[in-house]
């Protein structure tokens with residue numbers, strides 16, 4: 001049986017795989033929570049978490065409990081959700097656009113978010129009433145709306161949609177650069193730069209709750225449409241011949257991915273590479289059928305991002321490297337291996 | 347199920363690609379669709395399959411206007427084998443044939459014994475059972491074509507449209523596929539280039555030229571020397587050697 005079989009040992013393999021990855025994820029989250037400027041033992045971490053959940057009433061130092069529960073755990077879980085969300089969006093867009101290079105930012109969302117962010121940070125739009133995240137979210141959706149208009153509601157074919165995304169990205173990147181170079185001071189430019197490369201610093205429980213709701217709803221909608229997504233294998237017209245309401249599915253899924261990506265970007269910056277690499281890796285592990293690919297993407301993306309977050313904090317002592325730098329540094333070699341192994345056998 | 351098209355018109359911008367085509371195919375009948383390159387065969391099939399909306403005219407399947415039938419319900423009745431369906435995804439032969447079950451499955455329904463049977467017998471029909479685990483990318487052109495046909499069969503349709511299904515096939519499989527289409531209890535329309543195969547396997551033949559239906563009838567009535575000269579611009583000799591009255595065409599050079 002190949003992993004692409006949905007039945008029999010195929011399903012057993014997926015279940016085993018997911019259990020395995022979730023165990024690794026739990027361990028990675030605990031590790032991410034233990035490591036930091038003030039390092040805490042794994043046992044204390046576990047107890048602090050179970051205390052926080054109300055499962056135990058162990059006696060541990062309040063400072064450590066607070067560091068684990070209030071600061072680091074929320075951060076690790078947001079990282080996991082962001083990784084899961086980006087990987088799911090990547091897989092969906094690769095299927096809908098029938099392009100192996102598609103990733104969550106292909107529809108201009110991250111460029112739009114950066115413009116929104118600089119408008120708030122540098123231009124001070126909203127006069128302090130608007131948070132950076134709100135500005136980024138608005139910018140992301142403006143970019144997505146522009147892409148939707150340029151591609152006639154995504155009805156003009158995948159390549160047309162990709163080109164519309166490229167145009168929107170260029171436009172919003174240019175706007176960002178323009179604002180930064182003309183009116184920003186050096187410190188603001190650095191802030192923006194840092195934010196763009198992604199950071200989990202400063203995320204707290206409310207961020208987790210919001211992201212959790214968005215990612216879980218997004219995953220549920222995508223799973224609901226997983227069979228229809230498979231039908232896009234041979235293109236839009238072929239999907240229509242198989243009875244899939246192509247225009248509706250595509251519009252809903254573009255909107256869902258834009259929503260997820262915009263939420264993630266506005267919270268933690270535009271973290272590249274996860275949404276591109278993880279779907280390819282997951283496809284290697286569980287095959288191309290979306291009912292199994294999407295959960296696998298979520299699980300692998302979550303682990304990848306938590307590990308990347310750990311790496312970003314330990315590579316250079318006393319300093320946090322932007323998470324986007326780490327995902328690319330780790331992701332590129334990894335991707336190279338996949339590319340090498342899947343080269344056409346000629 | 348019968349297929350009836352009345353006064354179909356379709357085009358892009360100023361250009362008419364299908365002009366006022368009417369035809370009807372009876373339950374169980376196999377209609378061959380022939381015509382030079384660019385005569386509108388593929389476009390007509392897309393209109394008939396409901397993948398394009400005609401500018402005017404309509405298509406009925408068993409008396410029901412297909413524009414009124416929801417996509418999924420239509421796909422349970424009608425399968426369409428396209429001309430050059432390709433993919434970059436790394437799917438197996440079995441994955442592709444399984445796609446044919448899409449219109450029969452709801453979002454969360456499991457894989458049933460009926461689904462399994464449909465896939466297995468479709469693979470058997472096109473002689474690809476022992477290749478079911480092979481990656482799609484590694485198949486030859488003719489094998490891909492056969493897998494597409496298997497996928498259409500797995501759809502368990504009552505009506506099947508095939509756009510040049512015998513391209514890339516070796517002569518054995520050309521004959522096998524056409525024999526299968528003819529013998530199945532299906533109403534089918536097949537676009538073909540090989541006129542002798544069309545004569546052998548089709549109950550009737552429709553001829554398109556520049557989007558206009560110029561002839562439609564039994565092979566012996568349609569495939570005449572003058573039609574071949576006027577439409578296909580070839581000199582040919584047509585013999586009715588077969589006792590069944592199916593014509594045989596010999597092309598002449600010079």
Ligand SMILES: Nc1ncnc2c1ncn2[C@@H]1O[C@H](COP(=O)(O)OP(=O)(O)O)[C@@H](O)[C@H]1O
Nearest residue numbers: 358361363381382383384385386387388389390
């Ligand atoms: N979407 C389209 N836009 C412009 N021209 C088209 C389109 N579809 C088909 N055509 C043109 O219509 C004619 C008929 O095409 P087609 O139906 O594919 O012919 P056939 O299948 O008989 O070779 C061709 O000249 C083709 O270039």
Ligand SMILES: [Mg+2]
Nearest residue numbers: 387388429509
């Ligand atoms: Mg054609």
